[in-house]
Amino acid sequence: MADIQGDKLRGHLETMVLSVLEQGEAHGLEVIRRLEERGCGLLKLKEGTLYPALYRLQDAGKIVVAREEKPASGRGAPRRIYKLSQKGKRYLARGREEWVQFANLMGSIIGAPA
Amino acid sequence: MNDTVTHELEVLVERSVRPVRAPFATKKRMREDLLSHLSSTFEDEFTKSDDETESLRLTRERFGNPVEISRELQQSVPRHHEFSCWFEQTLAQQPGESFLHLVFKHQMVAGIYFGLIAALGLVFQLHRGDPGLMLWVFGIIMIVSGLTGSMMQWLTDQMGRTLLNPKAQRSRRLKWRYGLLSLVIFPGYLFLNYLGLGFGPGIESLTPSREAYLSLPALALLGLLTVYLMGPKSAERTLYQEKWAGLDVAEE
Numbered sequence: 115m116a117d118i119q120g121d122k123l124r125g126h127l128e129t130m131v132l133s134v135l136e137q138g139e140a141h142g143l144e145v146i147r148r149l150e151e152r153g154c155g156l157l158k159l160k161e162g163t164l165y166p167a168l169y170r171l172q173d174a175g176k177i178v179v180a181r182e183e184k185p186a187s188g189r190g191a192p193r194r195i196y197k198l199s200q201k202g203k204r205y206l207a208r209g210r211e212e213w214v215q216f217a218n219l220m221g222s223i224i225g226a227p228a
Numbered sequence: 229m230n231d232t233v234t235h236e237l238e239v240l241v242e243r244s245v246r247p248v249r250a251p252f253a254t255k256k257r258m259r260e261d262l263l264s265h266l267s268s269t270f271e272d273e274f275t276k277s278d279d280e281t282e283s284l285r286l287t288r289e290r291f292g293n294p295v296e297i298s299r300e301l302q303q304s305v306p307r308h309h310e311f312s313c314w315f316e317q318t319l320a321q322q323p324g325e326s327f328l329h330l331v332f333k334h335q336m337v338a339g340i341y342f343g344l345i346a347a348l349g350l351v352f353q354l355h356r357g358d359p360g361l362m363l364w365v366f367g368i369i370m371i372v373s374g375l376t377g378s379m380m381q382w383l384t385d386q387m388g389r390t391l392l393n394p395k396a397q398r399s400r401r402l403k404w405r406y407g408l409l410s411l412v413i414f415p416g417y418l419f420l421n422y423l424g425l426g427f428g429p430g431i432e433s434l435t436p437s438r439e440a441y442l443s444l445p446a447l448a449l450l451g452l453l454t455v456y457l458m459g460p461k462s463a464e465r466t467l468y469q470e471k472w473a474g475l476d477v478a479e480e
Binding site: 143144167169185 | 259260261263264265267268269290292294296297301305306324428
């Protein structure tokens with residue numbers, strides 16, 4: 115199966131990020147790792163594109179910065195640890211319902227049931 | 229991770245962040261987040277390969293195209309933040325900007341602000357039959373405000389740089405010089421306004437009131453405290469901007 119990247123990802127990235135944060139709080143690199151793990155290696159996300167999604171989610175109140183961690187080397191900027199907010203949890207639940215409806219609809223139109 | 233690698237990662241970050249129109253705090257956060265992420269990615273790759281050049285190449289590949297990331301970062305900035313970005317860039321001195329250009333920008337902002345008030349005054353006829361005098365009053369306040377604003381901005385930044393670098397040559401002399409200048413800024417603002425208004429149409433003479441004289445010590449102290457307390461933060465911000473603006477981000 116071909117890698118999933120680019121436009122196929124774009125519309126769903128925020129919901130996917132909320133989903134991996136449901137497992138527990140994480141920094142950006144950890145979010146990427148969880149996405150790749152759940153995607154069984156087929157998901158090819160350019161890591162820089164994660165941050166615009168994180169900022170939009172934070173502006174919308176769906177995620178919050180739980181804390182900041184200093185780097186192990188002691189040099190450089192601290193990294194932010196994100197967690198799901200109550201609003202994010204509700205949005206994720208709605209997102210899952212919408213996805214099931216969407217997948218069923220696409221399946222019935224193109225003749226490939228979800 | 230050595231300084232060369234850090235520099236390369238900073239260049240990659242700046243390629244993505246520099247074109248973004250956003251307030252200073254937002255861009256600072258973007259730089260911190262992306263640099264922190266890239267540092268972790270590099271460490272991750274270096275652990276596997278033990279080869280700096282290869283690890284840098286893989287880090288860039290995993291990060292993605294800076295032009296695309298820049299576009300997506302811009303889309304993540306709310307529209308009203310772009311306006312506050314314009315306002316910020318207009319009032320603060322930018323890296324490499326001359327003092328004259330700073331004065332021009334402050335005059336422009338003062339012109340818009342007081343111009344609007346004067347226009348409203350004309351529309352609602354608040355001039356009590358003497359529009360010339362009203363326009364003169366707003367004109368004088370506009371010019372003096374613009375000059376004072378730019379002077380305060382420059383002085384605060386210079387004092388801040390001196391306070392942040394106490395071991396620098398002439399530091400003590402400079403602190404005294406900026407301190408004395410800051411004492412006269414706000415009293416100067418008050419008296420320049422009196423001077424200018426005194427030449428207004430239909431005004432025979434205008435002398436400062438007793439209250440104006442009594443306010444001088446408080447105004448002087450206000451100027452000094454403003455410059456002294458806000459200086460370090462202002463200078464930190466300017467030095468930070470100069471550092472990132474100095475990076476050569478042109479593609480090889």
